Amino acid sequence: MSDAAAPAALRELFVEMNDLKRVHSAGREGSIAERLFAQGWSLLTGGAAPQDVALDITATTLAATRLCDLDAAFLAAAGLSEAAASAVLVAGFDAVTGNLDPDLRDRLRRRLAPRPPGRPGPVPAFVAALAKQPRAGVTCPGRARILLEPPENHAEHCLIVAVYGVCLSPFYRADPGTVFLAAMAHHFHNAAMPDAGFTGEMLLGDHLGPIMAVTTGWAMNELDAPLRGEVERARAVLPDDATAEGRAFHAADCVDRVLQIAQHLRGASTTMAAVLDEWELVHAGPVKGFHDRVLRDMRIP
Incomplete structure (x- = not known):
């Protein structure tokens, strides 16, 4: 048996999926990740089982990793007909999921087949609040923060952690519905509590726990039974890595926090040579030769 703490094979997928926090489209408010966070909560308040919502939202997110807002x-x-649209979504899904656990991959893939849509419920107020609440950036007690613009928001973070958690659940033998719901609810306190990061938490000292309990309660009070009880049970895995679900959640949370910063550094270190040669910014086509001559003669870059 491997002693690995996490599956290296999912690294590239997670790096690419992380950009859904930064993809926007005309006529749609917020990033793809932000909108999927709201969609997930709407399905949950509409009465869908957490397991079903976890699979539906994860499948949609994986298809969007390549297709972006070319969605259903x-x-x-x-x-496009339902069948044709489904085929496009499956092609996007297949393009990025080769390293997923095969059984999970099959379950997710079936979610992209033509089927009746879920019944949406009301979107809780904490969803919009988390979408407006920026994350703290890099903080460390005794040091000034490193704030990289634009910051992600808490809705985006929670959605990506939830989907990472579902993808990781087979590795830890965790229940994907529990991991998903715990991740979707793990920053309830930040719907009302501004994020000052680890530094702010340390400065609050003994006040941190009571404040988080109060602000988490405000969000929990927006949920009706039985969903509220399901969220409470799922959140019980958050404090530690003693359970399979806790390990899947904390692995997803850690990976997302680091990849969020890595994408800023990756963008800053990208060279024009790489963009032109490896990424084919001026790509093949009927006017490629002309484009190359224009750039050469104008000494661009």
């Missing part, structure tokens, strides 16, 4: 709603509006 757009494809239908553009005239």
Whole structure:
């Protein structure tokens, strides 16, 4: 048996999926991750089982990793049949999921087949609040923070952690519905509590726990039974890594925190040579030769 703490094979998928926190489209408010966070909570308040919502939202997120906002709603509006739209979504899903656990991959893939839509419920107020609450950036007690713009928000973070957690659940033999729900609810306190990071938490000292309990309670009070009880039970895995679900959650949370910062550093260190040669910014086509001559003669870059 491997002693690995996490599956290295999912690294590239997680790096690419992380960018859904930064993909926006005309006519749609917020990033893809932010909107999927709201969609997930709407399905939950509409009565869908957490396990079903976990699979539906994860499948949609994986398809969006390559397709972005070429989603089911757009494809239908553009005239594609349900079957044709499903085929496009599955192609996007297949392009990035080769290293997922095979059983989980099959379960998720089936979620992209034509099927009746879930019944949406009301979106709790904490969803919009978390979408407006910026994350703290890099903080450390005794040091000034490192704030990289634009900051992610808490809705984006929670959604990506939830989907990472589902993808990681087979590795830890964790229940994906529990991991998903715990991740979707793990920053309830930040719907009302500004994020001053680890530094702020340390400065609050003994006041931190009571403040977090009060502000978490405000969010919990927006949920009705039986969903509220399901969220409370899922959140019980958050304090430590003593359970399989706790390990899946904490692995996902840690990876997302680091990849969020890594993408800023990656962008800052990218060279023009790499963009032109490896990424083919001026890509193949009928006018590629002309484009190359224009750039050469204008001494660009």
